[in-house]
Amino acid sequence: MLLSSSVVFFVGLQIGSALSLFHRECNLKVPKNYSISLPPKILDVEGNQVPLPIEIHSGVTEIEFVDEQTGRIGICLAFEIKWHDPNIFALEENRNCFGKFPLEGFRAKFWTPPLMYENVRKTANPMKNQNLQYGVVTRDHKIVITQFMDNEIACKFDFRRYPFDQHNCPYRIVSWFDNNEALALRTIMHRPSFGQAQQSIQNYGIQIELIMDGSSGHSYQTYVTPHRNLSVTGLNIHLSRTLKPYLTRYFGPSAGLVLLAMVSFIIPAEMVAGRMAFLVTLYLTSGNLSLSTYVQAPPVKDFLALNLWGYFLNFTFTMICLEYAWIIYLRFQVQKKVGISEARGLGTELQRFQIWTTKMDLKAAFVCSTFFVVTSAVYFIYYLL
The missing domain is CATH 2.70.170.10 (Neurotransmitter-gated ion-channel ligand-binding domain)
Known part of the structure; x- marks a missing residue:
């Protein structure tokens, strides 16, 4: 006291x-x-x-x-x-x-x-x-x-x-x-x-x-x-x-869109409308997300790390779309070669083609997903360390 x-x-x-x-x-x-x-x-x-x-x-x-x-x-x-x-x-x-x-x-x-x-x-x-x-x-x-x-x-x-x-x-x-x-x-x-x-x-x-x-x-x-x-x-x-807002609002969602685009390889190649609509929707959503983020970037002419991430996204989407465009082109060549009127021959050739496109999609999915995961890991390791 x-x-x-x-x-x-x-x-x-x-x-x-x-x-x-x-x-x-x-x-x-x-x-x-x-x-x-x-x-x-x-x-x-x-x-x-x-x-x-x-x-x-x-x-x-x-x-x-x-x-x-x-x-x-x-x-x-x-x-x-x-x-x-x-x-x-x-x-x-x-x-x-x-x-x-x-x-x-x-x-x-x-x-x-x-x-x-x-x-x-x-x-x-x-x-x-x-x-x-x-x-x-x-x-x-x-x-x-x-x-x-x-x-x-x-x-x-x-x-x-x-x-x-x-x-x-x-x-x-x-x-x-x-x-x-x-x-x-x-x-x-x-x-x-x-x-x-x-x-x-x-x-x-x-x-x-x-x-x-x-x-x-x-x-x-x-x-x-x-x-x-x-x-x-x-x-x-x-x-x-502060990096957290960019991880939750841009990097995370954009990476999720790319990984979601890998689901397109599961869609059968003959479902042209569904597969194309799925890819185009994801691509436009990714582009809109990138534009909304670029607007908040500093007004400078330098090449930013954010631009490099956008190039990774676009390149991955382009590989996925080009793979499917190549499949559509080959399918058109098969149909042209066999002839629409020869139903039996068409069915045999198309069955072989479908088996080949399934293997092609699996290989493309592995290549695209590996490319995106590796480049993303290198990207974040380089800029965070």
């Missing part, structure tokens, strides 16, 4: 502290020698002036959309800019300042870290957002500015393996002039939400991976240049298309 009461008291204390920090407000003053074009300086242990260390933490909170036609991914990015500046809190009016403070006057005087965004079509500077009204000063005199902003990442899609396609879309934030000591860029892993209203997002399984420094295991890396090592952070958005 005492332990639970202590836990409740601790949690209540933390919540109360956070609420008091949010509701408390102060007017943070900036030293007169600050310039919006130059980074502020502080003194190191040796008394030399060095750039003010600034931390920028970022993380994806939402995947908003995936646009396959224009190659864009919309994300909502959370930015947290954090730093401790002794020069600011050395001023008498700032020593007891903590809580939220207005950014209107502060933004116009404080230097903004220059950042470069790689593979980004649309973004905003987190410090220059006019809609952002307040920042926060913590009790240990750290200035924190948090903002959510929309970004559009340029992603190079390769649809040649569609619908087995996978895409990797990198997103990088690089300091333009500052090294790791002056500007520390970090990416924090969040569990992003997804825009459920966007059908394009539901078509993919989405994974987000942080770029990692292999030597330290931190979520940042370093760009080595002749003059300084630039800080860089970011993430990789990995898109893998």
